[in-house]
Amino acid sequence: MMMRFTQSMKVKAQKEKVGCVLTLLIMIVFCVIVLLFPVCGSVSLAGWVQSPGHPQGYDPHSSLTWKKCAPTGHKITLTLIHLDLEESFECEDDALKLFADEVLLFTLCGRKSMKELQASVNPFLHSSSGGCLSVSFLADYSNTERHTGFRGFYTIQDVNECMDPENECTQLCNNYIGGYRCFCRPGYILDSDKHTCQVSCSEDRTGSREGVLMSPEWPGPYPENSVCSYILAVEEGLQFELTFMGVFDVEKKENGECIDSLTIKTLSGAVETFCERDVPSSVVTGSQRVEIIFRTDHKGANRGFSLYYETREMKCTGPVTPKSSLDPQHPEYSIGSEVIVKCDKGHVLKSKESAEVEYKATCQKNGQWSPVIPCEPVDCGIPDLPELTELSDKDPPTTYLNQISLKCANEYYQLDKNDNFTCNAEGNWESESGQKLTDDLPKCEPVCGINTEASFSGRVFGGKPASIKQIPWQLFHRRLPRGGASLISDYWVVTAAHVVDGHENMTMNWLGGTVNGQDTDPVTIETEKIIIHPKYNRVGLTNKQTNYDHDIALIKMSKRVSLGPNIRPVCLPKETDEPVKDGTVSGFGMFKKETVSRRLLYGHVQIYPLDKCDSVGLSATDNMICAGGDEVDSCQGDSGGPLFSPFLGYGSPDKPYRLTGIVSWGPSGCGNKSYKGYYTKVQNYLDWIKQTMEKN
Structure with missing residues (x-):
């Protein structure tokens, strides 16, 4: 028992010795920090933070909230030297939470030795520059055994900003307590951004007529971050000529873009920029004042440039203004020279109201021409265009x-x-x-002769009804005289002369865009002028009955017909002597014995030679077409309407429907196989139609 007690006492003494040594070391660090750091107002630079009752142990429901912030340019560090809390799943009973800059770093419980804390926790317990550390300790209602809690030592330390690669000092950095500053090597000056070092290389050489300019540290590599401005200026009447000497080596990217650059600006605003290794040609500036700007970036080992400048008499060059020529024509002109400025073809003087194209200009001392009147292109303007x-x-x-x-x-x-x-x-x-x-x-x-719907069969006398859009050129006069007509343009209509004979001085209303003869809302077209063919044998003007020769009339409408899918013109025949082809006839006439059709009917007919048709006592002429079919015929009420080809349903944009005939006359008894109908042959009247429309 005595030996065990003695051994226990030795272990306890050793532990107390280790604790005293550790406490002594911490106190030494604290003393050093206090001596090295100035007092920053009321901010404590070091101290302890520990759980309530430490080291005797914390009571149930104990809690602690602690927060400490560092001044600008400093950071706060916490070192845990002791941790003894109740162990629980995910530290749900007793817990120590550690935060840096409001971010949770650790939630701790249980026991950890000083060695474990140093390895896994303490290296992370520090704030950012000017940031904060905070601690939250909370115990639950009871513990199965007594725990001593935690203890940590905090210090506030200066941050060495010069060790931060993002401090952006381009050359030298000096750290001090609470901050840092950038400074430059001899020969450089600190830019207004307080971080960038630049060479002091700008010069004003006003009044100097010749000399040499070189990049800084020539012929060695030029320094980084340079912005050198060289001013050359002399009296009016002189200009500078720049000649590059020796090596020209200014950094350039592989894609041709300048990294570093030499830029020449003149009084007129002209700018030239040079880089790479090719020596530029001599530059005649044409200016009494020149600024040469040399820029470099933060790296590189290129050699730069050397140039010789001198003055020469000012000259003027052409052109005086773009799109012009000079008379006389020379490469350059002395001060006081006069020239005639003439605008190029298709250009006139901008300031002149008339179409003048030349003026006189004089070379001035500043190398500029006066006056300068621009030549601008002739403007034809927006043309006046007809309707549609x-x-x-x-x-x-x-x-x-x-x-x-x-x-x-x-x-x-x-x-x-x-x-x-x-x-x-x-x-x-x-x-x-x-x-x-x-x-x-x-x-x-x-656009003529085009429809949007088609069919392939039917007849007029007893014929098949047409659908809307099938025969959009068909017009209809439903009051006496009842008859048809064909739209041939947006102003003109053609019909049979006998339909309008005696009505020339009357206004007639024609219906279009309909297939229903009793339509209450058709397109109504009003006549302005009716012109009957002059050779038509008009009824009542002679004692003879008409033989229907030249049975054709033109009607001009009072206004333009609004074309659309339901109403559009038919084409006239081509101006050729080609035979008339079989086609389709349409109208609102009789479709069976003494019955007038309410619908637009159509049917296909065949063309016959005149000598094969019975004219029933009337004389047929070459101005007529004879046509008919098996019980297919035009009839009373169809007069003036169209006979067109090809057959309805076979037209196309390449083969439009053409008006080959106008329903004229025929024997009584429509559809009689022994008789055919007669139609005015439109092909014979193309010249009359064209001339009449042009004159009216």
Whole structure:
């Protein structure tokens, strides 16, 4: 028992000795810190933080909240030397929480030796510069055994900013308590950003007529972060010429972009920048004042430049203004020289209201011409275009050599000719063939002979009803005289003369865009002028009954017909002598004995030679077409309506429907196999139609 007691006493004495030594070391560190650091107001530079009741032990429900912040340029460090808390799962009973700059670093419980704390916890217990450390300790209601708690020692220390690679001092750094400062090697000055060192290399050589300029430390490598500005200036009437000498070596990227640069600026604002290894050619500045700027970045080992500058008499060079020439023409001109400035073709003087193209200019002492009147391109302007015609591009450029093209305003029209027009030197729009736009203006003409629906069978007398859009050129007059007509443009209609004979001085309303003869809302087209063919044998003007020769009339409408899918013109025949082909006839006439159709009917007919048709006592002429089919015929009420080819349903944009005949006359008894109908042969009247439309 005595030996055991003695051994126990020895162990206890050794522990107390170790504790005293550790406490002594900490106190020595504390004393050193206090001696080395100035007193910063009320901020304590070192001290202890520990759990309540330490080292005897903490009571249930004990708690502690502690926070300490470092001044600017300092950081606070905490060293835990003791930890003895109740052990629990995820420290849910008793816990010590450690924070740095409001971020949780550790949640601790249980026991850890000083060695364990030094290895895994203490290296991380420090704040950022000017930051804070905080501690939160909380015990629950009871412990199965007594625990001594925790104890730590904190210190506030200066931060050595010079060790931070991001402090951005380009040369030298001096750390002091609470901060740092950058400074430069001899020959450099600190920039206004207090971090960058620059060479003091700018010079003002005003009044110097010749001399040498070199990059700093020439012929050795030039220093980094340089911005050198050299000013050369002399009296008016002189200019500087710069000649590079020896090596020219200014850093450049592989893609050609300058890293470092030598820039020459003149009084006129002209700028030239040089880099790489090729020696630049001599520079005649044309200026009495020149600024040469040399810039370098933060690294590199290039040698820089050396140049010789001298003055020479000021000269003027051409051109005086772009898009002009000089008379006389010389490489350069002495002060006082006069020249005639003439604008290039297609250009005029900007300040002149008239189309003047030349003026006189004199070379001044500053190397500039006076006066300077710019030459600007001739502007042809936006042309005046007829109705329905517009430019292909909105707001196109309209000056010399620019081009425009035209188009029609909607799909139901097309240009009668396509061409590009170029703005010429005289200010006129000119076609590729050399015609002025005003003399050869393309016109928008209706697209003819196209429909949007088709069928392949039917007849008029007893015929098949047409659907809307199938025969969009068909017009109808439903009051007496009842008859049909064909739209051939957006203003003109063709019909049989006998339909309108005696009604020339009356206003007639024609219906279009409908297949229903009793439609209450059709397109109504009002006549302005009715023109009957002059050779038509008009009933009532002679004692003879008409033989229907020249049975054709033109009607001009009072306003432009609004074209669309339901109403659009048919094409006229080609100006050829080719035989008339079989086709389709349409109308609102009788479709069975003494019955007038309420619907637009159509049917296909065959063309026969005149000598194969019975004219029933009337004389047929070469101005007529004989056509018919098996119980297919035009009849009363169809007069004036169209006979067109190809057959309905076989037309296309490449093969449009053409008006080959106009329903004219025939024997009584429609659909009789023994008789055929007669139609005015439109092909024979193309010239009359064209001339009449042009005159009216």
